[in-house]
Amino acid sequence: MKDAWPDAGFSTRCVHAGTVEDTLAGGVNTPIFASSAFRVPGPLGKVVYPRYQNIPGQVAVAHKIAALESGEAALVTASGMAAISSVFLAFCTTGDHVVLQRDLYGGTVGLAQRELPRRGIAVSWVDSENPEDFAAAVRPETRLIYVETPSNPLMKTLDLEALARMARSRGVLTVADNTFATPINQNPLDLGIDIVVHSGTKYLNGHSDLCCGAVVARSELIAAVQSMVSLYGPSLSPYDCFLLERGLKTLALRMARHNENGMAVASFLAQDSRVGKVFYPGLADHPGHATAVRQMRGFGGMVSFEPRGDVEAARTVMQRLKLFKPAVSLGGVESLACFPAETSHASITAAEREKMGIRETLIRLSVGIEDAEDLLADLDDALRAVH
Numbered sequence: 112m113k114d115a116w117p118d119a120g121f122s123t124r125c126v127h128a129g130t131v132e133d134t135l136a137g138g139v140n141t142p143i144f145a146s147s148a149f150r151v152p153g154p155l156g157k158v159v160y161p162r163y164q165n166i167p168g169q170v171a172v173a174h175k176i177a178a179l180e181s182g183e184a185a186l187v188t189a190s191g192m193a194a195i196s197s198v199f200l201a202f203c204t205t206g207d208h209v210v211l212q213r214d215l216y217g218g219t220v221g222l223a224q225r226e227l228p229r230r231g232i233a234v235s236w237v238d239s240e241n242p243e244d245f246a247a248a249v250r251p252e253t254r255l256i257y258v259e260t261p262s263n264p265l266m267k268t269l270d271l272e273a274l275a276r277m278a279r280s281r282g283v284l285t286v287a288d289n290t291f292a293t294p295i296n297q298n299p300l301d302l303g304i305d306i307v308v309h310s311g312t313k314y315l316n317g318h319s320d321l322c323c324g325a326v327v328a329r330s331e332l333i334a335a336v337q338s339m340v341s342l343y344g345p346s347l348s349p350y351d352c353f354l355l356e357r358g359l360k361t362l363a364l365r366m367a368r369h370n371e372n373g374m375a376v377a378s379f380l381a382q383d384s385r386v387g388k389v390f391y392p393g394l395a396d397h398p399g400h401a402t403a404v405r406q407m408r409g410f411g412g413m414v415s416f417e418p419r420g421d422v423e424a425a426r427t428v429m430q431r432l433k434l435f436k437p438a439v440s441l442g443g444v445e446s447l448a449c450f451p452a453e454t455s456h457a458s459i460t461a462a463e464r465e466k467m468g469i470r471e472t473l474i475r476l477s478v479g480i481e482d483a484e485d486l487l488a489d490l491d492d493a494l495r496a497v498h
């Protein structure tokens with residue numbers, strides 16, 4: 112897929128890469144191909160079927176995502192978790208071992224804690240951003256190392272290039288969840304990572320009106336994931352492919368604003384005495400700042416913080432927010448706020464959350480594309496309610 116707009120900038124690729132020409136009416140968008148039955152032999156010269164992820168709408172949007180991630184191939188799925196679980200299904204089997212970063216999306220943690228062991232796959236957790244600690248966890252039967260950077264919800268930043276180099280020398284596949292960064296801010300494949308996964312539900316679609324996922328990698332790896340998606344069936348419907356393709360056209364534009372607003376909100380919170388800790392890779396005192404500066408083009412719209420005071424104080428702050436809506440999920444044009452301990456990380460025990468550093472007072476913001484002054488005023492009002 113490297114042939115599509117190879118030298119074009121991100122905005123051009125967002126708009127144009129992958130579009131399937133409408134030869135019937137001359138429309139400028141990929142048509143919605145709603146068929147589940149396609150004539151054989153047909154114009155595409157192969158069996159076409161939605162579950163095989165080869166109907167034109169699926170191919171078009173996968174092509175666009177591959178072009179943005181500078182990957183050879185991609186496929187889209189019915190959720191981010193479908194993308195993630197299909198990768199584990201494709202590359203791990205009974206007797207294998209995988210290494211995961213501790214600070215991951217709650218659903219991924221649940222999959223690795225409950226589902227992988229049931230299939231005879233051993234799991235090790237690494238509570239560190241140091242590639243050497245990942246190296247120490249690798250065994251002869253290790254198949255895959257799985258990371259997320261910046262991570263959810265503490266925005267830990269991991270040196271992907273160093274991790275990929277270490278894993279490659281040991282013949283272990285690397286997988287990076289690039290949901291928070293998006294291809295606009297970070298391209299893990301360019302840093303040597305083997306497989307990128309996305310919850311397209313978040314920034315890729317960007318309008319909080321769709322659930323979808325994506326996997327990007329070398330063609331041979333995508334073929335392995337593709338056969339799992341064909342067997343287990345979480346393909347993306349033609350209507351959802353259309354929505355995702357439409358959302359992606361403005362990804363570069365939206366991310367520019369998310370980056371600006373994320374930085375404005377993080378800076379505002381960091382200088383405010385009513386706030387304890389702020390987690391944002393763009394802040395100079397963030398532990399992963401140097402890594403973020405090296406491997407990211409922007410720091411994104413995800414900011415977590417702990418207001419000073421107890422859980423009740425944090426709850427009051429949450430209740431007083433007006434523009435930031437209390438909601439799970441992230442990456443849409445509208446600003447959202449949630450308690451990770453009660454939402455994304457509710458399925459794991461309090462003791463584990465404590466170990467991960469996710470306190471009950473931690474509020475995670477998904478900073479939208481509204482006017483920054485309005486967002487800061489909203490935060491200021493909410494903090495004033497308790498201090």
Ligand SMILES: *Cc1c(COP(=O)(O)O)cnc(C)c1O
Nearest residue numbers: 190191192216263290310312323
């Ligand atoms: C939401 C999310 C997922 C899961 O994606 P779904 O689309 O909800 O299945 C995976 N990773 C990260 C970082 C997420 O934020």
